[in-house]
Amino acid sequence: MSKATRNSGPDELELILRLTAKLPVGDSVVVGAGDDCAVIDAGVPGLWQLHKTDAVVKGIHFTSDSDPRQVGHKALGRAMSDIAAMAGTPRWATVTLGLPDGFDAQRIESVYDGMAALAQRHEVSLVGGETVANPDRLFIGVSLVGEVERDKCILRSGAAVGDGVWVTGELGGSIAGHHLAFTPRLAEARWLAARFKPSAMIDLSDGLAGDLGHLLNKASAGAELLESALPIRREARLRARESEAAKPPLLAALTDGEDYELCFTLGQGQAVDLLDRFKQEFPDTPLSCVGKIVRQPGLKIRQKTGLMEIPTRGHVHFQ
Ligand SMILES: [Mg+2]
CATH class of the missing domain: 3.30.1330.10 (PurM-like, N-terminal domain)
Incomplete structure (x- = not known):
């Protein structure tokens, strides 16, 4: 697989919007x-x-x-x-x-x-x-x-201001092998729905920035993520170390895509209980709270140097 990427960008998104606007629905x-x-x-x-x-x-x-x-x-x-x-x-x-x-x-x-x-x-x-x-x-x-x-049933809509933003597994660098060998998080999702009922959920196929962007659009809200809380896959860090042309690990985690993990939102009061019980039930599946839903639209990442705005459109596919 080449390192070249294709930006599926506004053209594809606009076409989808045009096509889906006139579908017959019973x-x-x-x-x-x-x-x-x-x-x-x-x-x-x-x-x-x-x-x-x-x-x-x-x-x-x-x-x-x-x-x-x-x-x-x-x-x-x-x-x-x-x-x-x-x-x-x-x-x-x-x-x-x-x-x-x-x-x-x-x-x-x-x-x-x-x-x-x-x-x-x-x-x-x-x-x-x-x-x-x-x-x-x-x-x-x-x-x-x-x-x-x-x-x-959990939809993309339903995230509320103040909810925590959670992801399973690790993000970025999927091209090193994960994109062909991932485990769909079916058991984890059903368990979450039965025990905690997240307010919204999506799977991460286009990268956290774009996919979380869908949840934010539906909620007319924004999110603030913590760079230090993002579970960046080792391969994303290795690639950045080995090649100057590779994306920085943070960007890889947000935009590489093909993670096939879950991203969901849940009221903050349940965070400790969720972490405790999830780890007992799925000891091999990482679970991270990476940020929170905020009123101000847009996606921001809190870094040591301050808040950075991240675009949620124009995700990147492998080619
Ligand atoms: Mg999906």
Whole structure:
């Protein structure tokens, strides 16, 4: 994977806004476009359905050097991470394969093996799909349906001024390997929803700055983060040490993306209880309170030298 990055910036965001402004939406739609998953009332008492579609594309999300099993793991894992963001349980998936000219059948089978292994671990059924010719490059699209108890579903909206901002795991430097081998935080999310019910939640796919920005927009609020509290991945620090061209670790943690961790907000009064009980339940998953929601819009980072303003738009994807 090259070090080059592509700024998906305002053009893509504006296109999404234009497209989603005129979607037909019926009465069964609880939450349409604009959250991690669509939330559907399919008439099952006590439950909502969660719908998510996602794709990984060679040259953007993996390269010809990537382990094909990990490519399959990533293709399904990304969609699972979005189901986790709403505290749901993934259930059924369908797959669309875009096959390039002269594809390597064995490699594609390994992609499926990786997907199947992750599906099995989470009791997800792979229930079919579609293959299409895509002469230029391989892509794998996954549509995933999940379920969530109605009173446990957590949306991007709901963060309140004064809430703490929390993240699981570590941030930045994902390109060193984590982006292909992450564990979707499904168990952690469901546990959080059942025990603490965060006020808002999102998964970190585009970097904390951009993804937390979505929570802030929905809340018409801002956030102040503490640089010293950010769980920066070792690889992000190493990359910065090894190459002057690499991003500084703080920027990597905020904007690299592909962390596939949870970011959620929760009333400050519950902080000590949460830390204590989470560590007992998930001793291998780091959990950090990285800041708080504030009234003044925008994202600011408190450093030793003072407050720095960070843009929340224009996140960066790997290429
Ligand atoms: Mg998401």
